[in-house]
Structure formats: C-alpha cells, structure tokens
Amino acid sequence: MPRNVNEAGLALIKQWEGRRLTAYKDPVGVWTIGYGHTDAAGPPAVKRGLKISEAQAEAMLRADLAQYEAAVEAAVTVRLTDNQFAALVSFCFNVGPGNFLGSTLLNKLNAGNHAAVPGELAKWNKAGGRVLAGLANRRAAEAGLWARGAFVASNYVEPAAKAAATATTAGKGALAATFGTVGAAVAEAAQQLSPFTEVSQIAKHAFVALTVLGVAFALHGALRRAREDAGLA
Template sequence: MKLIENWRDIALKAWSMWGVYALMLVNIVAYVLPQFETEMSAGWYQVLTALCALLIGVGRLLDQADLSDFLRDTSGAIRKRAAAGVGAAAIVAAAVGFIEPWEGTRLNAYQDVVGVWTVCAGETQNVRAGDRYTQAECDAMLADRVAEFRDRLQTCLPSLPKLPTGVQVAFISWSYNVGTGAACRSTLVRKANAGDVVGACNELPRWNRAGGRVIRGLTNRRLSERQLCLTALDQAT
C-alpha cells in the first residue's frame, strides 16, 4: 500500500477532506467538553455532523479547488459556469417556444407522414401505438429532448453557444426535426464550423423533404428557421 502521487494536494485542498477534518473536530469537542463538566447537546451534535457529512458529499462532486479560491472565485470560473448554465437554459426555453408550434402537441401516439410512431411534440423515441401522455408530461418531454439535441449538436458544432440566440434556436429546431446524426454530417454544420454562418443559415431550406418528397409544412418551417437565423445575424452586427 502506498500514497497517491498528489496526496498532499488532496489532504490540504480537497473539500471532502476538509469535511472529514471538521467531523473529527466535532467529535473531539464532543469528547472533551464532558471533561469540563460541559456537554454538547444532542441536537447541536446532530446538526454539526450533518453539516460535515454534507460538506464531504458536496466535496466529492465539486472540482477539488482551494477553499479560499472557491470562496473568492478569483479565477471567475464559478461565475462563468453559472452564467453558462443560465444561458443554456434560456436557449433551450427559446427553442422549445419555437419548436412546439411547428411540431404541435398530440397526446395520443400517431404515425407521421412517413409512418413513424410519434407523440407529444414530435417525440419518436420508444413510441408505440396506444401510448398516451398528459400535456404536462409532453411539455417536460419536449424540454428534456430539446436540451439533449442542443448538447448533441454542440459536439459537432462547438461554436454553437457563441452564436446569436436566434441562430442557435434555428439550428436546434432544425436538428430536432432532422436528427443530430444527419445534422452533424451536413454541409450546414460544415459551413458553420468554417465561419460561414450566413451560408449555414441559407442551407436550411434544402431540408424540406420527408420520405423523398417535398413537404409543404417542412418548407414553411425551414423558411421560418432561415428567417430567424439571418435576422439574428443582422441584429448582432
């Protein structure tokens, strides 16, 4: 048995270790106080041990950073992560608001124009004939799935979070409709990754077919996505 290479850093800086030290201190105090005919009440002991356990648990999940740096957030990393989280949530909410009217919400499973079983707002994953959902379940499902599609699209379009909101919403709506596999192999993503975002926006109308034929609803949706995309770029300049 031997110590890990960075044991000193872990021992001095890890939040989980600070929780262990605090728990040890609480137990020492609880043991020493009776020697002076003073006792720690059971209530206070339980509260302090619970707080120490919480610190240990949180420490195992957080980046193990120096305590003072975390409290001061000297690097700004915490603020940046929080802002990114809020920004992503806002983008997902905007995308949901754009997508839902185009997809429509149907509480009972149905077959789409190419025979795929679908339910709620265009959900096709694990959908079977006879499936039924409430409106609340459909709303939650759409929000979760849009967030998934955003994350998947970002894997092949790393600049996605840096694009104007309208551009992100247009691209997320498109990928939700056509699938991220097809989206990530597309000329649209290739152009966006090359910095030609206008060209990428203009690729959207090409994706208006299902089952090999042009669908009027898809044509209208792609035109709306392109308009949103180009307008957002114009406003950003």
C-alpha cells in the same frame, strides 16, 4: 453550464412539432407523441394507443431537447447568438443529430460562413424523397429565427459613436431648407402677379431676375454658415 434553447426557439419548436397527446404516425410512418417525441429521443417508448397529459408533453419536450442542445453545442465551433443556436437545435431536433453532424450546413458554418446557413436549411425540405410544404415552411421559420437579431446573453457590444456631421452634409441640409423657404416665397409672389394681366412681360422678367439673385445670395450665406458650424470656415 449546458446551453439551452431560448423562449423564441422553444416556441418555434412547439409550433412546428405540434402537440398531440395520443400517439400517431408521422409522414414517414414513425410513431410520435407530444411535441414530436419518438423512440429515438429516449423513453417513454411510443406505440399505438399511448396517451399522455399536457404536463407530460411539456416535460418530455424539455427532456428531449437536452441531447439536441448538447449536440449543437459540441458540434459548432463558431460563436452563435441565442437565436442562431435555437434555430440549429430546432433543425437538429427535426432531422436528427446524425444528419446535422454530417451536413454541409455544419461544415460551412464551422468554416465561418454564417450567411450560408439559411440557404442550407432550405435544402432540407424533403421526407420520403418528396418535398413537403410543412418542412419547407419550417425551414423558412428556422432561417427567420437564425436571421433575427439577438446577442448571446453574455455578449456586450459597445455602441458605435455617431459620425460627426461634415460640412458637406450640413451644407446640404441648410441649402435644402433655404431653397424650400425661398422657393415657397417665389411661388407665392408669382401667384400674386399672375392675375394682373396688365403687368408687362419686361416687368415680369425683371422680377424673376431679382428673385433669382436673392436666392443666390441666400444659398451662399447658408453654405457659409454650414461650414462655420462644421468648423471648416
């Protein structure tokens, strides 16, 4: 069964082709109508003065896409997600099957280099020998669709099992929680002592030493419990 562009791809093509119900010349002088329909896509022939309805524009786009969908499906030998397929159809629709089939993009993709596609798309930003902002933006949009996560409808991937917590990670969590609790207690006690200027420096040092000792015991207990929870005790 022929593969078709998904809704995300159809929306992208409509956005960047634009809908014109009266024939016009594109940036390189080719008569165009609807969503980028030209004579190269097949009937109806486009000439000055031609007008169509919205429904005709939609029907022409879907009919036009069929040959580009077929071209991409036949040319690409590696697996593609629905969004990746749609991005390539948009690209092929814009530059033509000949340019797509002879592109470095296709060669790299079929060699298994999926990561090269966005960069190769970006190179196709010229018309008539000059860079066009519209084409640069379209290539960026196609690269964005290419990178967007979406599995092929028939593909099923078993979710990876969540890694079990290790004694180290569990210990870190327990130590952080304990440290935060004890630290807050120390800060509160220090605030209570500070107003009493008559407390000697020796008493203050003794208090700090006892507090540190208490922290050490608390941390030791937390680490031991974490190891027991992880089954490493």
